[in-house]
Amino acid sequence: MYKYTRxxxxxxxxxxxxxxxxxxxxxxxxxxxxxxxLEKQGYEMTQATLSRDLKYLKVAKMPDDQAxxxxxxxxKEQVVEAAExxxxxxxxxxxxxxxxxxxxxxxxxxxxxxxxxxxDNLDAYEISGTIAGDDTILLIPRDGVSRSxxxxxxxxxxxxxxxxxxx
Amino acid sequence: MYKYTRxxxxxxxxxxxxxxxxxxxxxxxxxxxxxxxLEKQGYEMTQATLSRDLKYLKVAKMPDDQAxxxxxxxxKEQVVEAAExxxxxxxxxxxxxxxxxxxxxxxxxxxxxxxxxxxDNLDAYEISGTIAGDDTILLIPRDGVSRSxxxxxxxxxxxxxxxxxxx
DNA sequence: TCAGTTCGTGTATATTTATACATTTGGAAT
DNA sequence: ATTCCAAATGTATAAATATACACGAACTGA
Numbered sequence: 001m002y003k004y005t006r007x008x009x010x011x012x013x014x015x016x017x018x019x020x021x022x023x024x025x026x027x028x029x030x031x032x033x034x035x036x037x038l039e040k041q042g043y044e045m046t047q048a049t050l051s052r053d054l055k056y057l058k059v060a061k062m063p064d065d066q067a068x069x070x071x072x073x074x075x076k077e078q079v080v081e082a083a084e085x086x087x088x089x090x091x092x093x094x095x096x097x098x099x100x101x102x103x104x105x106x107x108x109x110x111x112x113x114x115x116x117x118x119x120d121n122l123d124a125y126e127i128s129g130t131i132a133g134d135d136t137i138l139l140i141p142r143d144g145v146s147r148s149x150x151x152x153x154x155x156x157x158x159x160x161x162x163x164x165x166x167x
Numbered sequence: 168m169y170k171y172t173r174x175x176x177x178x179x180x181x182x183x184x185x186x187x188x189x190x191x192x193x194x195x196x197x198x199x200x201x202x203x204x205l206e207k208q209g210y211e212m213t214q215a216t217l218s219r220d221l222k223y224l225k226v227a228k229m230p231d232d233q234a235x236x237x238x239x240x241x242x243k244e245q246v247v248e249a250a251e252x253x254x255x256x257x258x259x260x261x262x263x264x265x266x267x268x269x270x271x272x273x274x275x276x277x278x279x280x281x282x283x284x285x286x287d288n289l290d291a292y293e294i295s296g297t298i299a300g301d302d303t304i305l306l307i308p309r310d311g312v313s314r315s316x317x318x319x320x321x322x323x324x325x326x327x328x329x330x331x332x333x334x
Numbered sequence: 335t336c337a338g339t340t341c342g343t344g345t346a347t348a349t350t351t352a353t354a355c356a357t358t359t360g361g362a363a364t
Numbered sequence: 365a366t367t368c369c370a371a372a373t374g375t376a377t378a379a380a381t382a383t384a385c386a387c388g389a390a391c392t393g394a
Contacts, residue, residue, distance in 0.1 A: 012372070030350065046374060051352055060229035060239065061351095063222040069382090072227065097295050104296040104307055131305075133298040134280065135287070138307065179342070197380065213344060218382055228381095236352090 015043050019053055020073065027070045034071070096154075098147050103139040112137050119154075126150060180311030182210050186220055187240065187292055194237045201238070224292065241290065263318075270306040270317055279304050286321075293320050 018041065019034070028034050031050045038045065045053075058074040092111030097104045107115055116132035119139065127150075131138045141150055185208065186201070195201050198217045205212065212220075225241040260282060262273045274282055283299035286306065293316055295307040308317055 032350080047351075048353080048375080049373060051350095052373085055230040055236075055352085058230045060227040062227035062241065063225045069222075074229065098310075102307065106296060131298055133283065136296040136298050138296070138298050138305065199380080214381075215345080215383080216343060218380095219342085222382085 011043075015045070016053055016057060018043065019050075019059075020057060023059055023071045024073055027064065027067045029067050029069050029071075096151070103137075103141065103147075103150055105137040105139060107135050107137065109135045111135065180309075182212070183220055183224060184292065184312075184316065185210065186217075186226075187224060190226055190238045191240050194231065194234045196234050196236050196238075263321075270308065270314075272304040272306060274302050274304065276302045278302065289320075291320055293317060 015038070018038065022028065022034065022037060028037075031047050031054070035045065035047060035050055038050075054071070059071050060074065061069050062072050064070040092108040092115060094106040094108065097106075105112075105115070112132040112135050116130040116137045116139075119127065119130055119137070126142055127139060130140070139150070182205070185205065189195065189201065189204060195204070198214050198221070202212065202214060202217055205217075221238070226238050227241065228236050229239050231237040260272060260274050260278075264271045264273075272279075272282070279299040279302050283297040283304045283306075286294065286297050286304070293309055293312045295309050297307070298305045306317070
């Protein structure tokens with residue numbers, strides 16, 4: 001017994017638009033998750049149909065630090081960017097990486113120097129010095145200081161800084 | 168019996184970069200397909216590891232009219248970047264040198280930050296970050312990335328940049 | 335040195351997603 | 365009107381992908 005027929009196009013188009021809207025407005029990690037949301041809104045469908053809808057809409061599934069995987073719209077201006085931003089710490093720090101024995105901190109544009117200034121003023125033993133660009137800070141640790149030492153220091157002395165930052 | 172150990176990081180980094188290169192240069196529709204290509208190039212791995220690699224590299228899978236589904240890099244459109252670049256005439260680069268595992272780019276006075284900004288926006292895997300002064304850019308490569316990797320990257324993603332620059 | 339930790343990985347499996355096939359029905363063609 | 369076709373979908377399953385667990389090597393700190 002089939003419930004939907006060709007005359008339900010209006011229904012389908014509505015659903016497709018709602019799917020787009022949902023994916024653009026929040027992080028969704030699986031088709032099952034999306035189906036449950038749609039069901040609450042009165043859309044009834046199976047996973048197979050949703051799979052086809054997503055293909056039709058050219059929705060991609062992309063790894064994400066917070067959610068594991070999220071669906072993203074094919075548009076140029078990815079809503080993901082904004083979502084990721086809003087999910088990040090208030091301090092402006094985006095990520096903390098280590099390379100060549102140094103720490104590289106990426107920040108929101110324009111935030112680097114103020115964060116670096118604060119770090120400098122910790123007068124921390126572990127830190128030899130910092131250099132800030134516009135959105136990047138190079139942090140040179142004292143010799144022998146480990147990555148975890150630095151992370152610990154920053155978490156201890158600047159609580160909230162690493163909130164939401166990937167590292 | 169495990170074939171790879173932690174000291175094979177070079178191998179892993181190589182593999183990650185090769186995966187990026189492959190995905191950027193042709194349409195690949197499944198992990199199995201990618202594994203077969205990698206195997207022909209001498210990389211041995213299981214599907215599980217490839218799945219983790221793709222997650223690490225933030226590679227997304229997107230519906231495609233021709234191939235059904237294709238993997239895409241997390242970067243902004245590469246070709247667009249290149250076009251923007253040539254349009255802006257970012258040819259203020261004077262020289263490219265390597266020291267202490269990092270790259271030092273000398274530019275015409277005042278050109279450093281705009282070039283660094285463009286480099287940052289490549290979101291290149293190979294680059295941990297950049298810091299720009301007035302006429303100097305410090306580029307910190309990701310661990311395991313070689314000089315030639317970097318030169319290749321810049322030539323590929325920013326054609327024209329190295330034109331006339333000594334290195 | 336030695337215990338504890340982290341990392342990269344394989345194995346096996348769970349989870350997730352895509353699709354072959356069947357079915358219904360409105361509309362098109364004759 | 366009758367027949368045919370195409371779209372949309374469900375069902376069942378195949379295919380693809382992610383991950384829990386374990387392991388061994390390398391690093392860390394004491």
